[in-house]
Amino acid sequence: MIHFHEVSKLFNDGAKEIEALKDINLTIEKGDIFGVIGFSGAGKSTLLRIVNLLEYPTSGTVIVEGRNLVALSNKELREAKKNIGMVFQHFNLLNSKTVFHNIAMPLLLSKKGKEEIKNRVDELLHFVGLEDKAESYPDQLSGGQKQRVGIARALATNPSILLCDEATSALDPQTTTSILQLLKRINKKYNITILMITHEMEVIKQICNNVAVMENGRIVESGQIINIFANPETETTRNFIRSVIRDEIPxxxxxxxxxxxxxxxxxxxxxxxxxxxxxxxxxxxxxxxxxxxxxxxxxxxxxxxxxxxxxxxxxxxxxxxxxxxxxxxxxxxxxxxxxxxxxxxxxxxxxxxxxxxxx
Missing domain, CATH: 3.30.70.260 (ACT domain)
Known part of the structure; x- marks a missing residue:
């Protein structure tokens, strides 16, 4: 579904080059909920943004659903990106638009018909539990409700992949749990592949099947979550695990x-x-x-x-x-x-x- 092969990414700030990603090799299978965890500056956000080419790799290849997006024409790329939804940390909603129009935005940009848009938005409002908020504005919503709108918008074009960029880090623990439960429902009902990045091991623990641990632009450990928790190989991984499962004598x-x-x-x-x-x-x-x-x-x-x-x-x-x-x-x-x-x-x-x- 998503395959990174020897992917590196360099940024140049004018004074020096920064290697944000270093020789990344990673495969995310179709229908999986895959987590990438790391501390600030580990490179996880860059990794996520390369999947939909918000960032282009400096070297290496990223194959998404059997296609190298970098090799596509602009028209082909626009079509391919419709299959990749994205949920942001700070929601990225248009405050001047209602909940209905925020969710409808991708469909409007795709020039879908009015009736098709209404049917799809109504379906998504029901799915995320916001049927009574269609005419509300973002400023009238709680953080959890805003993120539900963001998720519904990301699902508008029926994507096969959902990218979650620290999607719960701005939320309280109870709301975080409800959003993670919603993402699980999305994965189960629509068989959407979910790739989420986070710095919170509790999020990984609650929702992910597989996880990769990043440090200094590299993947230092990856595998099934049960194996990673049971047999962590690096101190970075052990530190993350201790944040949710204490295994030391008080x-x-x-x-x-x-x-x-x-x-x-x-x-x-x-x-x-x-x-x-x-x-x-x-x-x-x-x-x-x-x-x-x-x-x-x-x-x-x-x-x-x-x-x-x-x-x-x-x-x-x-x-x-x-x-x-x-x-x-x-x-x-x-x-x-x-x-x-x-x-x-x-x-x-x-x-x-x-x-x-x-x-």
Missing amino acids: ETVYKLLSEKDKFSRIFKIDFLGLSTGQPLVSRVAKMFDVQINILYGNITELQNIPFGNLIVELIGDNREIDRALKFIHDQKVKVTEVTVNGSKYGAHFESFVGNALHG
Whole structure:
């Protein structure tokens, strides 16, 4: 559907060249909801704007629906762009026009008939839940309502691709959730491919199937969201994940552990899929001569798959603890020893947690 091959983009500010994108290789499949996340200046906005040629690549190729847009004539390009809708961070609505006319604008520019325009706009107003706002003006709307108008406008020409440029960053959390739910409905009902950029991992967590992490103009990590969350490879990705799923011992608990006289071994146990429902802690306590102190834990959902972690203290003989760890490892659950007081003791067991999806 969308394929970037060795794409680079240089900007020249007069004094020096800035390499906004560096050798980007990325494929977004038809019907996917794909997220691109990165901090400010990572290059994600430039990447998005290259898809509909708001920015032209300096080198490399971008194939959209089997066509290299750069190679098209102006007429062909105008037609191709009708298949690419765009939703903006700050809505970009015309304040002098009603909601109806804002949504109708792409159809008016395409010189569609009056009846066709009315039918399409009415359909979209109903779909985004703004039937009673047709004659209102943008200044009379809330932020969430404005973004719904922006989404409806982007859908006016029946595009096959929807680009979302930080579409929820100007909204409060509750409104953000409602907009993301609307985008999910759009993806499901119309099978529209959605490419969204954001600096909020919560957005990625709620809506995306796949994600690419950008840093300094490069993609440093990409893949299915469940795998990225379970096995982040870069510190940048880990930092984003920690913003929505805390997997570290709270400072107060850490301080308490540091002050203990007795020997402690601390472990983080990650659960994914079917393993989340296992009574693992109680089984370990019954089967082995160890005491288990649960220090911290949480659980969330990724693509309807449970995902979470526990941070536990195991107290007992080292050999018995190692036996317990071997048992946890054999259940296809990832367990990692945590450093306390500058020391890390015993064996380090890990397994590919994706296996936990199958028990």
